[in-house]
Amino acid sequence: MGLRFFNIRVRMVLTLRTMRRLLCLIPWMGLLVSAVQGQSPPSEARIHYTHRGELTTPAFRIGEECYVALARINELNWSAVVAGSRVTVTAGPHKVTVAPKFHQGQTLIPLGAVLKELGGGTGWAQDDRTFEVWSEVIEIGVEDGSIRIKTSLDVRPSWLRLEGPAGLALDLSGARLTSRSKIGTSGSALVRQATPQTVRILFDKSSPAEPRKALPDLLREWEVPIVPAKGPEPARTPPETRSTGAKEPIQAPPPASLATAPEPSLGGSPAGVEWEPWDKQPPKWSGPLSPQAGPVRMTSDGPQSGSMLLKLSGPLPDAARFTRPEPSVLEIVLPRTRWSADALAGFRSASIKEAVIENRGKEAVLRLTLVRPMGLQLAHEPDGIHLTLIKPNVGDGKLAGKVVVVDAGHGGHDTGARSPDKKLNEKDLALAIANLTAKRLSEQGATVVLTRKGDQFIALKERSEIANRNGAHFFLSVHINSNQVANSSTGGITFYHQQDPVGMLLADCIQGEIAKVSGLPNLGTWSDRRIYETGFAVLRYAKMPAVLIEMGFINNSKDRARMSTADFKEKVAGAIVQGLRAYLGDGKQED
Ligand SMILES: [Zn+2]
Known part of the structure; x- marks a missing residue:
């Protein structure tokens, strides 16, 4: 009984839904008819979108408008909500409501109508199939020791070193000058449309502009100080000219040094702005800026x-x-x-x-x-x-008399890494190498403190505290590496803490010596940030130059076989001592 009643209800809901859908389609069908009847049928088109260049997003030309599928507008970093016969497009902070079209089962969004609201410029290229989208230059000012740029959409800036008379150029990719663009230059710079999609600010070679701030990846509104021009003081636009707020381009005096250069047609256009057709003047630059x-x-x-x-x-x-x-x-x-x-x-x-x-x-x-x-x-x-x-404080530059803390990793219940057959523990191998290192250091006259002499557990922080309490000159922690997959990695690494330049130097000195004798690949020196964002605790708490040495991989059969030999342990212990001496400049015949 209950089941049958349920079935009827479902059927009724479906019917209503179908009807609602049909009702919704009616205005769309009307649009489709208008698209086909009123104008030329949709033809496939391409989009050249500002600094992004040609998009792979399919597009259609209907009349003078360019349409893209609603399903693909996320490729423009937009989103959209359909409500009845209107679509509201969200582009960054802007919301634009437009009338869509319907074609081959797709909802199409008019690109030009949306971009007009966003302040972008649009138009069909000469091939009639490429819809060009550019960012309009609202303002460019090169004066009073700064560059000021304001555009309607994002542009991509890049510096170029030019071979021609002008030394340096700032290119704004995806930008176009219009009659509304406000251009003001002090005479040491020239603004021109270099290609249909690139506005170029040329700086006089005699006064190379040096930005005081790195270029952003993209900009829309940007002001950055530049180093004042060297040599004769450039003619500056009087401040009152800039503060009029006039919509007309600011009339700056023609740059004398550029006017004499073989950059043609400086006259006839508003001073400081050159409207040279881009195809008649192929841009001449030596590729991306090589300073x-x-x-x-x-x-x-x-x-x-x-x-x-x-x-x-x-x-x-x-x-x-x-x-x-x-x-x-x-x-x-x-x-x-x-x-x-x-x-x-x-x-x-x-x-x-x-x-x-x-x-x-x-x-x-x-x-x-x-x-x-x-x-x-x-x-x-x-x-x-x-x-x-x-310049690290090395005292008399001798290893003799220095206090060195040697820390054998792990211990007690903490075995550290283990060989796959569980026969070899990191804690035992590390202790053997630490004890040999201690012996060698003592022979050289250093005072050695071992954090552990036997198989006992010591907390991480306590290990560095032992070094801090003893006023140690160095903290050396000895470990054996391991990873997820057996035999997938091989070799030794010495770690230093974060970006510590002295720790890095000590690590370079020790790892360099280990690599000479270990018989294992040299994986170099690494910041401990590559493993943990905060680094290793033993290195973090140590107040003196500190390194952590991973001798090799315990789960690599070749590394394990080599590290198990007496020869390896003796040689790396000697290499650690040599590394410390190299760091100190000890034993080198400098004079
Ligand atoms: Zn370890």
């Missing part, structure tokens, strides 16, 4: 640290990095950069024995041979790379 590096100079040199500035003509396309091929050698690598010829002219430093510059492929390399091992920090600043040399 020039140099000069290199020492800005300060004290007993604990030294500062250097490596000047750059523009921002680096990629981050600078450094390597330490030897404890006393640092190589600073600037990607896609060239050295200026006299970058090292007049360079002198009491901390550096030798400085060499080299263009290696697309990289500019500065090789510094230091008077002794030092830590290094790099900072990217708008004027170039700031290098800080950290």
Whole structure:
């Protein structure tokens, strides 16, 4: 009984739903008819969308409008809600309600109508099939030591080094100048439409603009100070001209130095704005900006640290990095950069024995041979790379007399990692290597404190506290690695804490020596942040230079066989001692 009654109800609901659906379709069918009858039938189209270039999103041209499927507008980072015969599109903070069309079972959204509300410019390219979308330049001002850019949609900025008369250009990809664009330049810059989708700000070569802030990936409203032009003071637009709020483009005097350069047709267009058709003037640039590096100079040199500035003509396309091929050698690598010829002219430093510059492929390399091992920090600043040399306190530079805490990992109920057959425990192998290291260090005259001498459990924090309480100069923690899959990894790693430049130096010195004798692959030195965001507890709490050494993988049969040998344990213990001596500059015949 109950079942039958239920069936009837379901059938009634379905019928109502079907009817509602049919009613909903009526206005849509009307739209479809208007699309086909009133205008040319939909034809397939492409979209060239601002800085994003050509989209893969299918599009249709109906009359002068370009339509995209409702189901695909997420590709424009939009969302939409259909309500009756209207669609409300949400684009960032904006909501735009438009009338859709219906074609081949799809709901189509008029792209031009939405973009008009968002302030974007649209139009069909000459091929009649490409719908171009651009960001209108609302304002560009290069004056009073700053660049000011305002556009209606996001544009992608990039610096370019030009071969022509102008030295540096800032390209705004996806942007177009219109008659409403407000352009104001001090005379040291020129604004032009370089391609239909690129607005270029050309800076006078005699006054290279140097941004004080890294370029954002995308911008819509941006103001950034630039280093004032060198040489003669550029003519500045009087402040009252800028503050009129006039909708007309600001009339700036034509830039004299650019007017004499072979950049044609500067006259005839509003000063500071060039309306050169892009196809008649193929842009001439040498690819993405490759800044020039140099000069290199020492800005300060004290007993604990030294500062250097490596000047750059523009921002680096990629981050600078450094390597330490030897404890006393640092190589600073600037990607896609060239050295200026006299970058090292007049360079002198009491901390550096030798400085060499080299263009290696697309990289500019500065090789510094230091008077002794030092830590290094790099900072990217708008004027170039700031290098800080950290000179660790090594006392008399001798291992003898130093206090070294050697920490054998795990212990007691904490076995650490285990071999797959459970016969070999990390805690035992680590203790054996720690004890051998302690013996070697004592022989060299160092005072050694072992966190554990036997098989006992010690909390992580207590291990570093032992070092802190004893006023240790070094904390060395010995471990054996393991991972999820047996035999999938091999080799040794020495960890330092976070970004600690002195810990990194100590790790480089020790791992470099271990790699020479271990017979296992060298996986290098790693920040402990690669494992845990807060790093390893034993390194975090230690107040002195501290490293954690993972000798090899206990779940790799080759590593295990090698690490089990007396030869391995003896040699890595000796290598740890050698690494400490390298760090201290001990035993080196420097003079
Ligand atoms: Zn461990």
